[in-house]
Amino acid sequence: MDPAQDPLSQVFSLLEVRAARCTRFEAGGNWSYRFPAKPFLKFGAVIRGDCWIDFGDDAHHRLAAGDCFLMANAPGYVLANDEDLAPEDGIASFDWTQSDVARHEGRDTVLLAGSFGFEASDAELLLDALPCFLLIPSLSPSASIIQSTLQILDTEIRGTGIGAGVLTDRLADVLLVQVLRAALDQSAGEGFGWISALVDPRIGKAIKLMHEDAAHPWTVDVLADAAAMSRSAFSKRFKLLVGLAPLDYLLRWRMRLACDWLRRGATVSATAAQVGYSSESAFGHAFKRVYGHSPRRYWRRHAIGEKFLINPNK
Template identity: 55%
Template structure:
């Protein structure tokens, strides 16, 4: 059986990865711009705050780790009354992965991953933009260790570094998701959180293990021992969309990936994903991505 989260992660290709370190002392405040990436960070020592737009500042202490999904603009500071400096221009990031200012009472290490293509949105759209794992949580220790390994891999550029970087990205993400769901529950995690529910997780596994099957709401409900109406309502409550809408979305992301990796034809994709015609497949594809398969292929080839 394919694990749905692993199935989604298999579609994500890391376009770039970087590990950075910030060491600061005295009073300080820095702002950083939004970035279409996953950003993991750990506080190695000291205390500070992270402030995201339209949210209350969040305190961070030694050992805390956090994840920014589709990383929004943010301010990190130990004195929120200060006007923040531009963290990108204040330090020489072009020539160094380590930034220092005023001492080293506070130190953070961060790893960021930028993904190729549009399949990353299937994951990023389901995640809260800020996930915090306290230093007292066992998972925080594991995450700090994983960031340290990533730092070594990116710095050494040793044999197999590309593969290790990809795997470390997957490991960091899965560890964070597990810890966050255990702490906060599933309500804010869309389909990712729904994986931990015994019945809806089973339905998602059925879809991912056979996306070309002509699933109906009734068949999925029967397979996991629920009534049709109860299943449809509960699935939408946890996942954020109706069962067949999720099926269509997953099929189209699979199709997009196959087009990008192997140049698969529309006809072969339509047949393998359960569509009676290329026209029906094309209409579903356009509903999900806003463009036909041909238009999307041409746009991605031009990039």
């Protein structure tokens, strides 16, 4: 873990956030497709044309060319250009196992999509900070940057050049960060849990300190002083933005670092020392409080190759 990285980059590294698949959907005429719930992270973008995305209960959104969206733990939804059509099964209607491109009667409307996988035990750190649907409209200030990435991604999905899989994965990672940045800009940094806290000048500074030296015996008083706030004001704003008290956040950050050390093969005692615990017993109690089982059990399961992954489908 590089302490020089910014906190969001550190979190992405720890969670091993990685693109699982990128796809292209082309459609002409009238169409409507239903897709299952997405218990993970997925982005979508309209390259050409327009359509609707409908989550039910009047939660539907018009999508136009240049719009990009992010879904986190989203419920089932319908994607259509004709809301009066009965939706078909969007998975069964296409042979996704043979191609990353699905076609329906033309190319009047074109969408790109990509999904991401990561450690299931840490999924809430990222997913709980995001709304189930996040729209970045084509007229937003960040849209032109996102659209430039989308154009390259589109070319790679359709192409047959060597290394296309590597490029699409990297571009999807870039796009995810660009969308998160755009979302923070258009929301003035509010409403995205700890991600909002990262860009708050005072709370973000405290989080950066904890990330840079998690083993340090931080106290609320010291963190509040670093943020140039009173203890009570600091604690209140930290809890408002992050959803956790400062030392609860520190505990969970230490345990995520511990998981990373254990995954790399470090012993429990060495891991305990790395994250600021003088005894295995105290570390074990803290780890079990966060994850529900002992660090030794976690270490053994990873030693035999057993993973706790969210594996996105199509």
